[in-house]
Amino acid sequence: xxxxxxxxxxxxxxxxxxxxxxxxxxxxxxxxxHSHITFQQVEIEIDxxxxxxxxxxxxxxxxxxxxxxxxxxxxxILEAHQxxxxxEELQKQVIETIKNELVNAEWAIDKTLEKWKTLFLSVEDxxxxxxxxxxxxxxxxxxxxxxxKNGSIVNPPPDAIVIAKELSPAETIQIGxxxxxxxxxxxxxxxxxxxxxxxxxxxxxxxxxxxxxNEVGTGDLLLLxxxxxxxIANPDVEMVQKYRTRMxxxxxxxxxxxxxxTKPAKTKxxxxxxxxxxxxxxxxxxxxxSHGAEGVGLYRTEFLFINNFRDALDEKLHFDDTLKLLxxxxxxxxxxxxxxxxxxKFPLEADFSNEPNPALGLRSIRLALKRRKILKSQLxxxxxxxxxxxxxxxxxxxxxxxxxxxxxxxxxVYWECxxxxxxxxxxxxxxIAIGTMxxxxxxxxxxxxxxxxxxxxxxxxxxxxxxxxxxxxNNDMISDLYQPLHPGILRLIKKTIKSAxxxxxxxxxxxxxATDPVAALIxxxxxxxxxxxxxxxxxxxxxxxxxxxLRKVEKITEQALEMQTAKGIIQLFIKNFxxxxxxxxxxxx
Amino acid sequence: xxxxxxxxxxxxxxxxxxxxxxxxxxxxANQFKSEIEVSHKxxxxxxxxxxxxxxxxxxxxxTLKISAVGEDAPEAVSALADLINNKFNLEENN
Numbered sequence: 317x318x319x320x321x322x323x324x325x326x327x328x329x330x331x332x333x334x335x336x337x338x339x340x341x342x343x344x345x346x347x348x349x350h351s352h353i354t355f356q357q358v359e360i361e362i363d364x365x366x367x368x369x370x371x372x373x374x375x376x377x378x379x380x381x382x383x384x385x386x387x388x389x390x391x392x393i394l395e396a397h398q399x400x401x402x403x404e405e406l407q408k409q410v411i412e413t414i415k416n417e418l419v420n421a422e423w424a425i426d427k428t429l430e431k432w433k434t435l436f437l438s439v440e441d442x443x444x445x446x447x448x449x450x451x452x453x454x455x456x457x458x459x460x461x462x463x464x465k466n467g468s469i470v471n472p473p474p475d476a477i478v479i480a481k482e483l484s485p486a487e488t489i490q491i492g493x494x495x496x497x498x499x500x501x502x503x504x505x506x507x508x509x510x511x512x513x514x515x516x517x518x519x520x521x522x523x524x525x526x527x528x529x530n531e532v533g534t535g536d537l538l539l540l541x542x543x544x545x546x547x548i549a550n551p552d553v554e555m556v557q558k559y560r561t562r563m564x565x566x567x568x569x570x571x572x573x574x575x576x577x578t579k580p581a582k583t584k585x586x587x588x589x590x591x592x593x594x595x596x597x598x599x600x601x602x603x604x605x606s607h608g609a610e611g612v613g614l615y616r617t618e619f620l621f622i623n624n625f626r627d628a629l630d631e632k633l634h635f636d637d638t639l640k641l642l643x644x645x646x647x648x649x650x651x652x653x654x655x656x657x658x659x660x661k662f663p664l665e666a667d668f669s670n671e672p673n674p675a676l677g678l679r680s681i682r683l684a685l686k687r688r689k690i691l692k693s694q695l696x697x698x699x700x701x702x703x704x705x706x707x708x709x710x711x712x713x714x715x716x717x718x719x720x721x722x723x724x725x726x727x728x729v730y731w732e733c734x735x736x737x738x739x740x741x742x743x744x745x746x747x748i749a750i751g752t753m754x755x756x757x758x759x760x761x762x763x764x765x766x767x768x769x770x771x772x773x774x775x776x777x778x779x780x781x782x783x784x785x786x787x788x789x790n791n792d793m794i795s796d797l798y799q800p801l802h803p804g805i806l807r808l809i810k811k812t813i814k815s816a817x818x819x820x821x822x823x824x825x826x827x828x829x830a831t832d833p834v835a836a837l838i839x840x841x842x843x844x845x846x847x848x849x850x851x852x853x854x855x856x857x858x859x860x861x862x863x864x865x866l867r868k869v870e871k872i873t874e875q876a877l878e879m880q881t882a883k884g885i886i887q888l889f890i891k892n893f894x895x896x897x898x899x900x901x902x903x904x905x
Numbered sequence: 906x907x908x909x910x911x912x913x914x915x916x917x918x919x920x921x922x923x924x925x926x927x928x929x930x931x932x933x934a935n936q937f938k939s940e941i942e943v944s945h946k947x948x949x950x951x952x953x954x955x956x957x958x959x960x961x962x963x964x965x966x967x968t969l970k971i972s973a974v975g976e977d978a979p980e981a982v983s984a985l986a987d988l989i990n991n992k993f994n995l996e997e998n999n
């Protein structure tokens with residue numbers, strides 16, 4: 317008998333909620349096809365091998381021709397596999413193995429690719445696993461074609477939810493063409509080729525549910541919630557209805573939220589929290605406007621540097637860019653962060669990308685202070701555009717400040733620019749605020765000092781979490797340790813808020829943390845009056861704030877700050893604000 | 906005898922000399938007549954063979970030496986170095 321409502325948890329890598337019937341892709345058992353051959357059979361085996369090469373290449377070509385040109389990533393991956401099949405080094409080694417070791421083509425392929433696999437395994441790199449998968453997919457295709465078996469084994473019905481141990485990129489493309497509604501794959505990380513392809517086809521996908529191919533059978537009913545990574549097998553009627561209603565409501569709900577988002581975020585007891593937008597490109601200012609942002613809390617300027625430092629030395633680049641932002645913005649203030657390069661972001665030149673530990677290396681403000689000319693070009697460009705158009709308020713902030721000296725040096729560069737511009741005869745508006753981004757534990761600890769010299773603080777919660785916990789948030793192996801609501805981090809934030817309040821300077825939070833309803837509540841409960849986030853989240857967080865009483869949030873936050881685990885803190889908030897929190901999560905993204 | 910042209914370049918894309926980047930490299934290398942070798946530490950690879958390049962085990966931050974011999978060697982070396990500097994003209998995922 318089937319168990320009803322069986323829950324499984326994996327990683328949702330492509331969001332979306334779907335209901336459908338499973339189609340389990342069975343793997344044919346690897347039969348032992350290895351055999352020795354006689355000297356006379358060598359030529360026959362080489363011919364078989366060459367035929368299989370041709371057939372495999374043609375198969376991939378056929379699959380490639382069926383995908384549209386918009387799908388660049390899938391195309392590249394298939395072409396890489398084709399190139400591996402055509403590779404002369406590979407062919408030479410397989411043929412030599414057939415000749416020298418008198419083994420059949422299947423065995424020779426396995427032996428040759430095993431050598432590469434051993435080689436790949438000899439280094440520790442998170443992407444090596446993907447290379448090994450590539451090898452395996454290529455060798456499987458070759459060996460299948462040696463056996464004369466037909467290639468197109470997988471043909472799930474439309475609307476099916478495909479369940480597989482693993483899928484090759486080519487198989488994913490074939491399946492993606494069948495208009496399936498979702499995928500669950502046992503193996504594969506966020507960056508695997510298969511996931512990249514599923515992304516291009518926008519198929520809701522969950523990875524990392526162990527042994528799921530043995531847990532469900534073809535035809536079982538499934539609820540796949542790839543937004544939360546949850547899978548429910550054999551849901552009962554009530555559950556299906558619940559989900560169906562939820563899906564329909566979610567859409568209507570999102571549209572309604574968007575309509576409400578132009579109004580301010582006022583708590584039930586009449587306190588207003590300001591919600592601003594994080595943007596990466598100037599043209600995102602439109603999304604910020606339409607989603608109800610009340611300012612830009614973070615404009616990341618990194619993309620201006622994407623090509624090389626030489627371009628970034630050009631003051632005009634920064635002038636034009638900022639001017640466009642100023643001209644198109646109806647919201648105020650605009651907060652521009654000076655370039656935050658190095659570390660994981662756009663390592664540009666050889667001397668910077670060779671660092672053993674880039675996250676702890678020459679990045680961000682450290683890099684800017686070593687390359688003052690670039691920082692000056694950027695600041696001068698920003699200031700000149702503001703001289704020309706200052707209808708909104710401008711704020712400039714420096715990232716990754718770790719010490720008083722650093723902040724003062726950065727400010728010195730700013731004043732140099734101001735003095736130069738004054739000497740050049742410009743009139744400079746006097747309402748420009750210079751702030752510190754707080755994203756290192758050291759900055760939190762000396763926030764009382766920093767507050768005496770800063771016009772505002774902005775907490776960058778992503779880096780603050782990473783540096784406080786010593787956890788790389790992009791590393792899948794320790795992603796469970798990345799806890800933005802770790803009690804230690806809350807203490808650092810609390811200390812920083814206190815420093816800002818004592819010095820009477822504004823403080824905001826612009827990291828991803830603010831997009832999580834629980835975290836947003838804790839932040840406002842600790843006294844944050846301004847949250848900044850990607851435009852898409854603004855309607856939801858505004859809705860959250862409208863549904864709580866600030867006094868109660870403050871009371872619960874006080875209790876939370878006494879708790880010992882992030883888990884406990886989250887549970888406490890969910891218990892007290894369940895409806896407000898649930899209704900404010902992103903349903904579709 | 907033709908002169909060897911060489912240049913050293915550091916890999917900047919996060920995935921290193923992975924299947925797609927290696928594919929793009931070979932496509933570009935094939936546009937030149939010169940013989941092209943790529944070395945990383947002690948390992949030397951044929952710049953026109955994807956399997957050979959994958960076998961270099963080169964990831965982000967590794968320094969590669971590109972050497973070319975032939976009539977269009979200087980152009981080949983500089984074009985391939987640019988390609989690596991431009992992260993193989995591939996968009997980074999994530």
